[in-house]
Amino acid sequence: MTSSDPSNSPEVVLCPPARRREALLQLAAAHDPEQQAALSAAVKAMYNQPDVQWDGLWITIEAGQLVSAIWVQPLPMNMAQLWLPKPLPSEQGVHTSALLRAANAWVEAHNIRLCHLELSSQAPVSEALLREHGMQRLACLDHLTGSSRYRLAMNEALPLSLQPLCEFSWAEQLNLLAAVGQGSLDSRPLRDVLSVEELLNGFYQQDPQAPQHWYAVGYHEAVVGVLLLAPRPALGRWELMLMGLTPNWRGKGLGRSLLNKGLALAQQAGVQEVTLAVDDINLPAKRLYQQAGFIRYAQQRLFAWKGSGERRSLPN
Numbered sequence: 001m002t003s004s005d006p007s008n009s010p011e012v013v014l015c016p017p018a019r020r021r022e023a024l025l026q027l028a029a030a031h032d033p034e035q036q037a038a039l040s041a042a043v044k045a046m047y048n049q050p051d052v053q054w055d056g057l058w059i060t061i062e063a064g065q066l067v068s069a070i071w072v073q074p075l076p077m078n079m080a081q082l083w084l085p086k087p088l089p090s091e092q093g094v095h096t097s098a099l100l101r102a103a104n105a106w107v108e109a110h111n112i113r114l115c116h117l118e119l120s121s122q123a124p125v126s127e128a129l130l131r132e133h134g135m136q137r138l139a140c141l142d143h144l145t146g147s148s149r150y151r152l153a154m155n156e157a158l159p160l161s162l163q164p165l166c167e168f169s170w171a172e173q174l175n176l177l178a179a180v181g182q183g184s185l186d187s188r189p190l191r192d193v194l195s196v197e198e199l200l201n202g203f204y205q206q207d208p209q210a211p212q213h214w215y216a217v218g219y220h221e222a223v224v225g226v227l228l229l230a231p232r233p234a235l236g237r238w239e240l241m242l243m244g245l246t247p248n249w250r251g252k253g254l255g256r257s258l259l260n261k262g263l264a265l266a267q268q269a270g271v272q273e274v275t276l277a278v279d280d281i282n283l284p285a286k287r288l289y290q291q292a293g294f295i296r297y298a299q300q301r302l303f304a305w306k307g308s309g310e311r312r313s314l315p316n
Contacts, residue, residue: 010095012102015057023059026069028086028124058102060095070099080115087124100133107305116304135303138189140280146294148267151260158257162215180244185282224249237273238266
């Protein structure tokens with residue numbers, strides 16, 4: 001299959017199996033130390049997949065040579081992640097545009113619910129180019145890092161308890177996550193696109209071992225929030241994937257106590273650094289993390305092609 005681009009566009013074709021490794025090396029993430037581990041994990045997850053599962057990997061050909069590549073990585077629940085081409089000289093920028101057109105057409109043809117990517121300030125593709133090819137900006141995320149040794153000062157001790165989230169039924173997990181999301185300032189456009197079930201599945205997909213450190217938060221015999229932590233051994237740190245309280249328990253100092261608990265768990269595991277991502281518009285959360293000594297080390301913008309499929313609804 002070849003893309004139906006204007007006559008002056010480069011040839012875009014589905015990558016043949018024999019050139020797959022060469023194509024993957026043409027992705028920007030293959031040349032970015034910050035993304036190499038994530039790309040390696042994504043490729044490893046595809047090792048035993050049949051060739052048909054690689055039909056989202058596209059390449060441009062010029063004089064028989066592979067010039068550039070783009071990959072729409074399939075994810076569960078009919079979602080996908082987009083891996084961009086590596087930077088090309090300006091005279092070859094038409095390859096990137098041609099690949100984006102092919103990827104967008106593939107996403108539409110497969111009715112993908114959401115095909116996303118995170119765009120950093122050093123990204124090989126501009127925000128304007130992504131918008132030109134139909135991508136929408138969903139959020140701007142500040143990536144923060146802090147020390148597990150730091151503790152926020154508390155006016156009084158708040159007896160929070162942590163119960164493994166796996167001890168709750170799937171429906172209970174969904175209901176708790178839905179309650180925590182009510183009124184949240186984090187990634188509101190993304191929450192409008194994805195159901196609670198899709199969001200929770202996304203957390204599970206990030207790391208099969210992560211749920212060992214996922215907790216429901218208790219206070220005075222009530223379940224009041226969630227704390228999702230994920231070890232990142234390859235990076236020597238832990239990630240705070242999600243920390244949140246249900247609406248009735250916000251503004252009572254529980255967030256400060258909960259962050260202290262998360263930092264203590266990381267420190268007890270021998271980890272010195274904790275990272276997290278917070279929506280740029282979530283000023284209350286950003287203030288809390290800054291008070292705990294967290295500083296911003298990167299900012300990324302979340303973009304996506306959104307499909308027309310129906311949201312997955314919460315079970316009755």
